[in-house]
Amino acid sequence: MEMKPRMVGNVAVLAITGRLDANTVPPVQQWLEQATGAPGARVLVDLSETTFVDSTALATLVSALKRCQQGQGEFALCGLRRPVLMIFELTRLDKAFTIFVDADHALSVLNA
Amino acid sequence: MLVSLLSSQYTRFQAMAEAWLAQGAQTFGVYEQGRPLAYWPAGQRMLPPDLTAAIYRYDEVIGELRLTGLRDEAARQRLQAEAGLISYIVQLEHELQCMTADLVTSQDQQLALYRLTQAMRDLVTIRETLQAVVNEALRMLKGRAGFATYVAANGGEPIVVQSSACGLNNEVIWRLYWQLQTEDRPLLLREDDGDLRRPPGVHNLLLLPIRVRGMMMASLGIIDRAEGFGTPELKLGRAITDQASAQIERILLYQEMVEQARLRSEMDLARRVQTDLLPRTLPEVAGLDIYAYSRPALQVGGDFFDFINIPNHPFIFTIGDVSGKGVSAALLMSMTRTALHSKAQFMPSPTPASVMRQSSEDLYNDFTRIGVFATIFVGQYDHSNREIMYTNAGHAPVIYRPCHGKAELLLADHTAVGVLPVNNFQNRYLAMRPGDLLIVATDGFSDARNADDELFGIDRLLAAVDELAEQPARAIADGLFSVVDRFSAGHPQDDDQTIIVIKGAAL
Numbered sequence: 001m002e003m004k005p006r007m008v009g010n011v012a013v014l015a016i017t018g019r020l021d022a023n024t025v026p027p028v029q030q031w032l033e034q035a036t037g038a039p040g041a042r043v044l045v046d047l048s049e050t051t052f053v054d055s056t057a058l059a060t061l062v063s064a065l066k067r068c069q070q071g072q073g074e075f076a077l078c079g080l081r082r083p084v085l086m087i088f089e090l091t092r093l094d095k096a097f098t099i100f101v102d103a104d105h106a107l108s109v110l111n112a
Numbered sequence: 113m114l115v116s117l118l119s120s121q122y123t124r125f126q127a128m129a130e131a132w133l134a135q136g137a138q139t140f141g142v143y144e145q146g147r148p149l150a151y152w153p154a155g156q157r158m159l160p161p162d163l164t165a166a167i168y169r170y171d172e173v174i175g176e177l178r179l180t181g182l183r184d185e186a187a188r189q190r191l192q193a194e195a196g197l198i199s200y201i202v203q204l205e206h207e208l209q210c211m212t213a214d215l216v217t218s219q220d221q222q223l224a225l226y227r228l229t230q231a232m233r234d235l236v237t238i239r240e241t242l243q244a245v246v247n248e249a250l251r252m253l254k255g256r257a258g259f260a261t262y263v264a265a266n267g268g269e270p271i272v273v274q275s276s277a278c279g280l281n282n283e284v285i286w287r288l289y290w291q292l293q294t295e296d297r298p299l300l301l302r303e304d305d306g307d308l309r310r311p312p313g314v315h316n317l318l319l320l321p322i323r324v325r326g327m328m329m330a331s332l333g334i335i336d337r338a339e340g341f342g343t344p345e346l347k348l349g350r351a352i353t354d355q356a357s358a359q360i361e362r363i364l365l366y367q368e369m370v371e372q373a374r375l376r377s378e379m380d381l382a383r384r385v386q387t388d389l390l391p392r393t394l395p396e397v398a399g400l401d402i403y404a405y406s407r408p409a410l411q412v413g414g415d416f417f418d419f420i421n422i423p424n425h426p427f428i429f430t431i432g433d434v435s436g437k438g439v440s441a442a443l444l445m446s447m448t449r450t451a452l453h454s455k456a457q458f459m460p461s462p463t464p465a466s467v468m469r470q471s472s473e474d475l476y477n478d479f480t481r482i483g484v485f486a487t488i489f490v491g492q493y494d495h496s497n498r499e500i501m502y503t504n505a506g507h508a509p510v511i512y513r514p515c516h517g518k519a520e521l522l523l524a525d526h527t528a529v530g531v532l533p534v535n536n537f538q539n540r541y542l543a544m545r546p547g548d549l550l551i552v553a554t555d556g557f558s559d560a561r562n563a564d565d566e567l568f569g570i571d572r573l574l575a576a577v578d579e580l581a582e583q584p585a586r587a588i589a590d591g592l593f594s595v596v597d598r599f600s601a602g603h604p605q606d607d608d609q610t611i612i613v614i615k616g617a618a619l
Binding site for chain 2: 019021022052054055056058059060062063066083086087089090091092093095096
């Protein structure tokens with residue numbers, strides 16, 4: 001797992017490459033806690049290079065989502081590959097998250 | 113020095129004197145600082161010398177040979193040669209004495225080091241070790257005061273230990289420590305060098321790094337040795353710090369072993385919580401063939417299943433997976449399972465949706481606070497309609513296979529408990545006539561990996577279900593476990609694998 005954080009306008013973007021699971025999630029969790037901590041935070045997690053997410057990783061994304069919502073911020077995902085999207089669909093998490101096709105689209109909406 | 117040589121070799125000196133006298137000399141004497149130590153012939157009054165030859169130790173004159181009665185060149189040369197030989201012997205004697213003294217000192221030091229090792233053997237904290245090192249180093253190096261520091265690699269509290277007479281403030285000690293870090297070699301700060309790094313009031317200071325696992329993590333400082341610090345003290349200091357570093361490494365190793373043992377027992381506890389809470393017997397329900405099994409991973413997850421099977425009450429089963437690993441997951445799992453169990457058991461006319469709704473209300477706030485969620489499937493058998501009513505909160509994989517149909521994956525209808533504050537849980541229905549099959553597993557099955565990092569996946573699972581569908585419930589479960597095991601051969605089980613197989617049976 002590799003993570004690439006960047007800022008685009010007001011949006012903190014984290015691109016994650018590889019497997020996101022119980023073993024690799026701690027640094028991502030740390031980043032998300034920081035990024036979603038401030039009120040009104042806008043955070044985008046780019047999963048276009050993510051090959052797998054397990055339930056621990058999903059829990060991390062969910063708690064980031066909730067923290068963001070508590071602070072009236074926005075939290076979105078983008079670029080989910082087929083197998084990852086399927087995990088979201090299977091667990092109905094696609095209903096809970098705002099999911100964009102790609103980072104460009106997501107950023108144009110979040111930065112608007 | 114000359115006196116001791118003279119007394120031990122008196123007969124030889126005498127022989128030398130007699131040879132001179134035989135050759136015509138009137139007197140022969142050995143002198144030290146102008147005073148005679150011995151002269152021949154005995155009782156003869158010493159006359160002013162005609163010839164003298166100095167006896168040296170290195171470049172220093174320590175005595176001379178004096179002769180009267182002869183003054184020719186041959187006698188002068190011979191007297192010179194004899195004085196030269198005596199000088200040489202005196203020098204050798206001196207070196208021998210020095211070596212003997214060194215040997216005694218080094219024996220003393222070895223003994224002291226041995227005592228240090230013995231004294232440290234039973235110490236289990238780094239602070240105690242540093243204290244012992246400071247005390248022993250002070251004694252062996254004869255310093256006035258001493259101190260030692262330690263900085264843990266894992267960011268633990270740094271430690272400073274001082275001898276009672278030290279009186280330096282910690283800031284000064286840490287400044288010296290960082291100086292040592294930068295220079296990365298022993299430092300000798302002396303008054304005569306006017307070294308400015310020397311703290312005020314300190315005449316001389318020996319600072320030694322203590323390496324732990326190849327990194328400088330600690331230091332030893334000895335202050336004010338009356339004779340000053342030289343190479344022997346540096347060597348001895350190094351020997352002491354080597355001992356200290358070995359002992360600190362031993363302590364770290366010990367602490368790591370204790371920590372590992374603690375983690376292991378925590379994992380054992382998690383595994384016990386999980387396995388002991390699961391139902392020990394399978395329910396017998398008319399019209400159903402039921403089998404369930406849960407296999408925890410090495411790093412225990414939060415899988416569970418449960419049955420509520422009491423007289424005059426619908427048969428309800430639950431299965432779920434709380435996110436996370438270890439003891440926390442096991443505790444949350446037991447909390448979730450209990451919430452579901454009590455709702456299913458005590459609600460007047462429970463349905464999966466109402467059980468799930470009420471449990472979700474109970475759990476949502478706690479889950480949010482801790483940052484976890486649980487995927488839960490609740491099913492209820494309606495014998496009169498031969499139907500299973502269910503609600504699925506984010507749980508996967510759930511597979512249904514009608515008696516003569518193909519296995520299909522049932523998507524969850526709701527998000528997992530703990531994700532959204534409100535979930536409008538609804539009941540869904542599946543026919544459960546003879547041969548119809550419902551399999552609810554946890555993601556430990558679909559997410560199983562092989563040595564090439566390939567996922568077992570849903571498609572393989574569906575294919576395996578179709579292949580095994582004709583078998584009884586237990587054989588289907590066993591078959592699925594062995595298919596997954598064959599697939600993931602060579603790769604350890606990452607997550608718990610839990611399964612409930614329910615098959616419509618003849619009445």
